[in-house]
Amino acid sequence: MTTATAQWERVLLPNIEQDQTEWLDAYVAGGGYEMARKALGMAPADIIGVVKDSGLRGRGGAGFPTGMKWGFLPQGLFPRYLAVNADESEPGTCKDRPLMEQRPHSLIEGVICSCLAIEAQQAFIYIRGEYYKAARVMQQAVEEAYAKGFLGKNIFGQQGKNVDLVVHRGAGAYICGEETALLTSLEGYRGYPKLKPPFPAVSGLYGKPTIINNVETIVDVPHILRRGADWFKSWTHERTTGMRLYSVSGHVKKPGVYELPPTVTLKDLIYDICGGIRNDHELKFVIPGGSSVPWLKPHQIDIPMSHEGVAAAGSMLGSSAVMVMDHTVCPVWAVANLSHFYHHESCGQCTPCREGSAWMHKILRRIEQGGGRMEDLDTLRDIAGEGKPGSGMISGKSICALGDAAAWPVGSALGQFHDEFVEHIEKGCCPYKNKRYWMAGGRFVNETFEKMPVL
Amino acid sequence: MPTILKDRTDEIERLAVRYPSRRSIMLPVLWMVQQQEGWISQQAMAEVADVVGTTVAEVYEVVSFYTMFQQRPVGRHHIALCDTLACAICGAMEVAEYLKTKHGIEKKKVTPDGRFSLEFVECIGACSIAPAMLVGETLHGNLTPDGIDAILAQCP
Ligand SMILES: Cc1cc2nc3c(=O)[nH]c(=O)nc-3n(C[C@H](O)[C@H](O)[C@H](O)COP(=O)(O)O)c2cc1C
Ligand code: FES
Numbered sequence A: 001m002t003t004a005t006a007q008w009e010r011v012l013l014p015n016i017e018q019d020q021t022e023w024l025d026a027y028v029a030g031g032g033y034e035m036a037r038k039a040l041g042m043a044p045a046d047i048i049g050v051v052k053d054s055g056l057r058g059r060g061g062a063g064f065p066t067g068m069k070w071g072f073l074p075q076g077l078f079p080r081y082l083a084v085n086a087d088e089s090e091p092g093t094c095k096d097r098p099l100m101e102q103r104p105h106s107l108i109e110g111v112i113c114s115c116l117a118i119e120a121q122q123a124f125i126y127i128r129g130e131y132y133k134a135a136r137v138m139q140q141a142v143e144e145a146y147a148k149g150f151l152g153k154n155i156f157g158q159q160g161k162n163v164d165l166v167v168h169r170g171a172g173a174y175i176c177g178e179e180t181a182l183l184t185s186l187e188g189y190r191g192y193p194k195l196k197p198p199f200p201a202v203s204g205l206y207g208k209p210t211i212i213n214n215v216e217t218i219v220d221v222p223h224i225l226r227r228g229a230d231w232f233k234s235w236t237h238e239r240t241t242g243m244r245l246y247s248v249s250g251h252v253k254k255p256g257v258y259e260l261p262p263t264v265t266l267k268d269l270i271y272d273i274c275g276g277i278r279n280d281h282e283l284k285f286v287i288p289g290g291s292s293v294p295w296l297k298p299h300q301i302d303i304p305m306s307h308e309g310v311a312a313a314g315s316m317l318g319s320s321a322v323m324v325m326d327h328t329v330c331p332v333w334a335v336a337n338l339s340h341f342y343h344h345e346s347c348g349q350c351t352p353c354r355e356g357s358a359w360m361h362k363i364l365r366r367i368e369q370g371g372g373r374m375e376d377l378d379t380l381r382d383i384a385g386e387g388k389p390g391s392g393m394i395s396g397k398s399i400c401a402l403g404d405a406a407a408w409p410v411g412s413a414l415g416q417f418h419d420e421f422v423e424h425i426e427k428g429c430c431p432y433k434n435k436r437y438w439m440a441g442g443r444f445v446n447e448t449f450e451k452m453p454v455l
Numbered sequence B: 001m002p003t004i005l006k007d008r009t010d011e012i013e014r015l016a017v018r019y020p021s022r023r024s025i026m027l028p029v030l031w032m033v034q035q036q037e038g039w040i041s042q043q044a045m046a047e048v049a050d051v052v053g054t055t056v057a058e059v060y061e062v063v064s065f066y067t068m069f070q071q072r073p074v075g076r077h078h079i080a081l082c083d084t085l086a087c088a089i090c091g092a093m094e095v096a097e098y099l100k101t102k103h104g105i106e107k108k109k110v111t112p113d114g115r116f117s118l119e120f121v122e123c124i125g126a127c128s129i130a131p132a133m134l135v136g137e138t139l140h141g142n143l144t145p146d147g148i149d150a151i152l153a154q155c156p
Helices: A024-029 A034-040 A044-054 A066-071 A096-102 A104-118 A132-148 A179-186 A215-227 A229-233 A266-273 A307-312 A331-345 A351-368 A374-384 A402-416 A418-427 A435-439 B009-016 B022-037 B042-052 B056-065 B092-103 B145-153
Strands: A081-086 A122-127 A164-169 A210-214 A244-250 A256-260 A283-287 A321-326 B077-082 B116-121 B133-135 B138-140
Touching: A024 A104, A024 A132, A034 A104, A034 A215, A044 A066, A044 A104, A044 A215, A044 A229, A066 A210, A081 A104, A081 A179, A081 A215, A096 A104, A096 A132, A096 A215, A104 A122, A104 A132, A104 A210, A104 A215, A122 A132, A122 A179, A132 A164, A132 B138, A164 B022, A179 A210, A210 A215, A215 A229, A244 A266, A256 A266, A266 A283, A266 A321, A331 A351, A331 A402, A331 A418, A351 A374, A351 A402, A351 A418, A374 A402, A374 A418, A402 A418, A435 B092, B009 B022, B022 B042, B022 B056, B042 B056, B077 B092, B092 B116, B092 B145
Parallel strands: A081 A122, A081 A210, A122 A164, A244 A321, B077 B116
Antiparallel strands: A244 A256, A283 A321, B077 B133, B133 B138
16 A cells, blocks of 8 residues: 555544635534533543643644643642644645635644643734734634634633633734744734743743644644543554654646655655656655754755654754745745745844844845855855754844744755755856746747747 | 724724623734725824734734734736745646736736736635635635636726
8 A cells, every 4th residue: 555545534634625614503512512522520630631642742842742841830829821823834835725715623732732731811813914814714613613702701601711812813924933932923013933931831922931832732632631631642653653744846737735654755745645746757855854954965864854863864844834845946936935934034133133133134135136245155054054943144143033933944955955056156146947847837828938048 | 093993983883892802802903904904004003002902012012923913005907916835836836827917917026007916825724725815805726817808807
């Protein structure tokens, strides 16, 4: 049996292809909100215990064990808040959007269970501004849940059990996905991250203990309560457990969001599940975990898509967003594109990140356009380091991890495609002629484009 | 006297009680203004400052930080075209070229009839349906020339 024909039961997004919203009645008819009721009868420590046992690790990027994070809340300090991170802005990542648009009540049920576990009475869902539909759907679903008494005061008729939920919209800033920036933004300020410690679990929203988790992490919680920690652990690779959503984009035949176990290999994901490279082109490189992680070349992709599997190949699982590039893509151009993203999204608070990201972008653009000098490569190497934590002038030296995220792809591209950087500089131009045209894969071929200029 | 927000007072007060601190209504109120007016003027910022209980300078500080808040008028249908990697390798630049040559829609400009404006934005979370763009509040993915013609035809 090949990977593509293997059947895994999908629990997070069982009907992703239909792209329809499951409203409250349908969700309840399918057994929805039973786990919220069950959690009401459990001691908070027991809910945290099950989550710890399941080995659930955050789906937002860092992969921090969720149960352990919840355990950091200081004893006896109230109120506490839960903030759900629906900012989903890491390029390549597009899994939380279908989760919220299609199954809003599974997130609300997750919020209820999580609030009961951490003894919070107020939760916020911070949705990025560009997700108009997801925010509309979530808002409507929250109103449905309030009307039924599933949210608000005395939920499900239980005296003294309160869970208030507010859907809050961002307004276009990647940095607000960083947990401390998310909180400052929610407080009504510029989304500036803060130095840690103190960690949000101790001093977060409005200075109160706050837990921040990704949408998918929270949605996992009721599933774990329903079927048990062992069910969740039945898909395990080393210390990565449970099915998760992989967002696949770029030059594969069938890009999409796939719910798969962490044992699936990157190779099977690309060639089997996503049908291989479009037009049967050759694979050039893969970004396995969202745009900030180091790149992998074709000989490195026979690895399980778990935190440990990807780390062993020298990269990171991150937000499990796989971007696939075929041979029409110039790696120098690609990293210049990403460096523009980080330069644009740096919040500007700290110097290494603000200046470093701008500096790298300027140099990369210059090389790509043919004006590069050999010394540029040394300068880039000094700034970006080796594409590893702590190396270079930015990584580990900025207030939050955006600095690292800006430096890693550059360091990694320099290492993986050094010859192509040199070629750009020696030839004084980008060797990928008409790449804009080729990368688009014929989608826009008509008279207008026959004499397309080289970008 | 508020003019832009004059009919929104009840809505704003209902919002304010949902947050532990009044300052948190900053973004929601700015969104209210933008959805009503299309952009956020100096006059609007002054009114938001009054409603939130802060200074115009602080409101401006916030408005200028978030890229989705428009500080000048945009077209009736504002297009946000993603040009980050996944979209860029699937034809985002071709889409931009097509919008310009076929429909006369250019980056950072409002069309003379006031119908469209275009802005290039960073990843909009639609990478698996690249190339993608938002037209107003609606997301469109897997863009093709014919598809773009059809989408724009629906915009009065
Ligand atoms: C620059 C930056 C951007 C981030 N963006 C997101 C995001 O969009 N969504 C998300 O869930 N986590 C994001 N994170 C990770 C969060 O800081 C945080 O670790 C996560 O939300 C915790 O949830 P989890 O433990 O459930 O993964 C980002 C981190 C950084 C440094
Ligand atoms: S890269 Fe365009 S939507 Fe993500």
